[in-house]
Amino acid sequence: xxxxxxxxxxxxxxxxxxxxxxxxxxxxxxxxxxxxxxxxxxxxxxxxxxxxxxxxxxxxxxxxxxxxxxxxxxxxxxxxxxxxxxxxxxxxxxxxxxxxxxxxxxxxxxxxxxxxxxxxxxxxxxxxxxxxxxxxxxxxxxxxxxxxxxxxxxxxxxxxxxxxxxxxxxxxxxxxxxxxxxxxxxxxxxxxxxxxxxxxx
Numbered sequence: 338x339x340x341x342x343x344x345x346x347x348x349x350x351x352x353x354x355x356x357x358x359x360x361x362x363x364x365x366x367x368x369x370x371x372x373x374x375x376x377x378x379x380x381x382x383x384x385x386x387x388x389x390x391x392x393x394x395x396x397x398x399x400x401x402x403x404x405x406x407x408x409x410x411x412x413x414x415x416x417x418x419x420x421x422x423x424x425x426x427x428x429x430x431x432x433x434x435x436x437x438x439x440x441x442x443x444x445x446x447x448x449x450x451x452x453x454x455x456x457x458x459x460x461x462x463x464x465x466x467x468x469x470x471x472x473x474x475x476x477x478x479x480x481x482x483x484x485x486x487x488x489x490x491x492x493x494x495x496x497x498x499x500x501x502x503x504x505x506x507x508x509x510x511x512x513x514x515x516x517x518x519x520x521x522x523x524x525x526x527x528x529x530x531x532x533x534x535x536x537x538x
Contacts, residue, residue: 347385348378352453354485356461361436361446363457363485366396367403370451379403383410392444397432397460398451419456421492425499429460433467433500434509453485459493461485463500474501 350364367386368379386394387410394407397419407414417432419425439446450456458481466477474497478489489497503509 347383347388348381349385349389350382350447350449352485353447354453356481356484357440359445360440360443361448362391363448363453363461365453366398366449366451367394367406379406383407383412386410386447387412390445391447393439393446395432395435395446395448396450397448397456419450419460419496421495425496426502429463429467429496429500430503430509432460433464433503433506436464437468437506437510454487455490455493456496458482458485458487458489459496460500462489462493463497466497467500467503468506474498 350367351369353362353364355362366374367382368374368376383406391412393413393415395415395417396403397417399418399420401416404414404416415435417428417435419428419432436446448457448460450460458478461484462474462477462481465471465480466474471477471480474494478494478497482489
């Protein structure tokens with residue numbers, strides 16, 4: 338297909354925000370959500386994602402929206418549906434281990450829910466405090482609220498509370514994977530310095 342102009346470059350997904358600079362960003366569902374979803378916009382945003390070297394899209398929407406579109410555009414994806422309920426802690430644990438592993442291997446990741454709201458905010462605040470990058474849930478929520486420029490409500494705070502009940506990163510990461518990361522010269526160590534600018538404000 339011979340694409341010119343904006344079609345060649347694509348359009349950046351709405352509300353794209355970097356959580357870990359050049360490694361992990363969040364955004365709205367590509368194409369929009371609910372009645373605002375548009376096929377043309379989705380195509381343009383998927384073109385942008387592919388052209389900007391995102392290795393993988395991580396969807397935390399409970400439904401399977403957009404997954405077949407990622408396949409059509411040869412974009413790798415992971416589906417980790419986040420929803421309040423009995424399986425929330427299990428899914429968060431798997432997601433957080435995935436994020437640490439993929440970031441350590443230098444992947445550029447884009448995570449989305451329908452919008453950049455409580456689900457994204459709570460999931461990312463939980464990720465910060467689970468990793469020990471901030472010392473309290475309150476501080477994690479404050480940091481992420483500043484990053485996404487919105488207040489995290491009760492739904493998002495439930496996600497943070499669930500993250501607080503998880504075993505530590507060391508306990509959740511299989512021992513052989515930890516050793517592989519330590520021995521892999523290409524691996525990057527994720528620590529609080531990746532969030533230094535926003536945490537120090």
